[in-house]
Amino acid sequence: MPLSPSDIARIAHLARLELAPEESGRMLKQINAFFDTVQKMRAVDTRGIEPLSHPYAAIGEVVLRLREDVVSESDHRVANQRSAPAVEGGLFLVPKVIE
Numbered sequence: 001m002p003l004s005p006s007d008i009a010r011i012a013h014l015a016r017l018e019l020a021p022e023e024s025g026r027m028l029k030q031i032n033a034f035f036d037t038v039q040k041m042r043a044v045d046t047r048g049i050e051p052l053s054h055p056y057a058a059i060g061e062v063v064l065r066l067r068e069d070v071v072s073e074s075d076h077r078v079a080n081q082r083s084a085p086a087v088e089g090g091l092f093l094v095p096k097v098i099e
Contacts, residue, residue, distance in 0.1 A: 001035075002032045002035065003028060003031055003032055003035070004028075005024060005025075005028060008024050008027050008028050009024065012024070012027075
């Protein structure tokens with residue numbers, strides 16, 4: 001079901017966007033093209049097909065090159081919390097906003 005210009009206007013209003021008429025027309029075409037692509041993908045029968053853990057797995061063996069997990073920066077917590085109005089036990093304290 002394609003969107004209409006009034007749908008685009010409503011979406012823009014909800015998103016607090018101000019779209020010029022030519023922008024609305026371009027958005028309408030782009031969003032409807034996206035929905036068309038989704039419909040084509042839904043039409044493909046994928047029953048019995050195992051999902052890939054990685055797209056490359058379809059054509060080759062996946063070998064992840066992981067770097068060694070090492071600390072690259074020192075702890076800046078104390079310096080970052082100096083400007084906070086209230087800190088306790090290394091945590092920022094904030095006023096209660098919900099009763």
